[in-house]
Every structure is written in C-alpha cells, then in structure tokens.
Amino acid sequence: MMTKPKRALTIAGSASGGSAGIQADIKTFQEFDVYGMSVVTAIVGRHPITGKNVHPMTIEAIEAQFYTAKEQIGFDAIKTGMLFSKEVIETVAKLLADADTEHIVVDPVMVGKLKSKLLKDDAIEALKEKLLPRAAVITPNMYEASILLDDRPLDTLDDLKRAAIDLHALGPSCVLVKGGRLDGPAVDVLYDGETLTTLTAPRIDTKNTSGAGCSYSAAIAANLAKGKTIQEAVQIAKSFITTAISHSFTYTGIAGPTYHAAERKYGEAHAIKVEAEKI
C-alpha cells in the first residue's frame, strides 16, 4: 500500500525570488517528503518605479486559503512566517485555534535580508499576545528576540540564554533563539521551560543566506509533522540549514538563496554539537 506523506502548511508571504517565504517553505517541506501547502498573507516584490514592495492579501483571501487547504488535505504541522499586520495576526491566531494540530512553529519574521519591512510596528503587541502563546516553538533571531523583549540589547551567548527563558514566559511551549549574528560558530539556544539546550554548528562564511530563517523553521515544522520531538526536529533542521547554507549560491551578486537540495544531493549532514543544562 502506498504510504501517504505527512502534511505541513505555511502561512507566510510570497517571496518572488524563491529563496524565502512560502517558496522556501514548500521547497523545504518537499526535501523532508512532507506534503506542502500554503496560505499567502502578502506578496513581496519591489516595483521598479513605484518602490512598493509589500502587496497584502485581504483577510477574506487568507481565510479562504486556510479553509480550502484544511478541507482538502488537513494539517500535521503549521508554520507561520511573514504576517505583516495586526489584523492578519489576529486572523491567523483564530485560524490556528481551528487547525486540529498543536505542531505550530511561529517564526516572528520582522524584516527581510534586503531591508523590506515585513511586520508593522503596531503589530508587535498582537504577535506577543495572540500568537506566541499558541506556538509549540517560536524561532526568533537575535534582532527579533530583542524587539520582543522591548529592545533589550542582546550581545552574548548568556544574553541569548536569558532571552530564551524570558520569551518562554510569553507562552510558547519552547523558544529557539538563533545566534547567527554572534561572532564565532553558529550557536542557537532552545528552552522548553526546564532545559536549556545549546546547539552549535560551524559558521559558514557567506552572504548567501537569503531565506535561511524561513527554511530552518519550515524544516522544524516538517519534522514535527513526522512525529519528531521539538528537540529532535530542531537538531535535524539545524543540520539541514547548515548544509543548505554551505552550498548556497548567488546568480546576480545580491545575497542569494540557500540550496535546499544540498543535504539530499550531496548526502552531507552536519554534526550539531548539543549541550543541555537544567534551569
């Protein structure tokens, strides 16, 4: 009998360059043999004359996409990415309550690599109050973690650990703070309310990391869909994204995409060093 793949939904923006947003998410789901679906919240692409770069979808269109995917396929995991406005965040919080899965990854996307503003300032409170408490895991980078903690400066690994503990108090089951912007190896910190786990991978020296955060959180969602624990899913996802970054490329000189197929194509997984401490 044919085995049916597990199912994952991304609720995020469309990044027409294909490196980030829903395009990155669906490519990532596919790499894990997870059936990918999308709810597009906005279309990102800068018009050469008007300069307009965010083209939001209506609330009705967002709800329509969600319920179509739910009725047609159903969900084993969901990730959220670019949500842009307070109204969309409030809508998505309601939809998640109606999703029949607890495997929810919230990537609190705020700005893109090319400095596009992907979340309005007045949406931060709604994100904190309505969305973060629904998450199995949230995946802020250092910049996003700092904003969620009222602009707290985050400069060291100890600052990241403290941030993960304090963000946990906002309600998600787990917090993954990504320390990619620290000097030295690529260190992320995972906190589940009891144990602080530090995950370390080698730093890959490249500017071509467009969509790395999107792809990382999508890989976590794909592995939650497949029944992995959060700790296992994060470890698998970090290896996946490290390999994808180590084979990233650029066609134009502009910060290019990570290579989603790299781990499969080259059979090259990165060993992640994992250290745990009870808090």
Ligand code: PXL
């Ligand atoms: O990488 C962050 C990101 C997320 N989502 C969308 C984007 C970007 C970056 O450009 O366009 C839709």
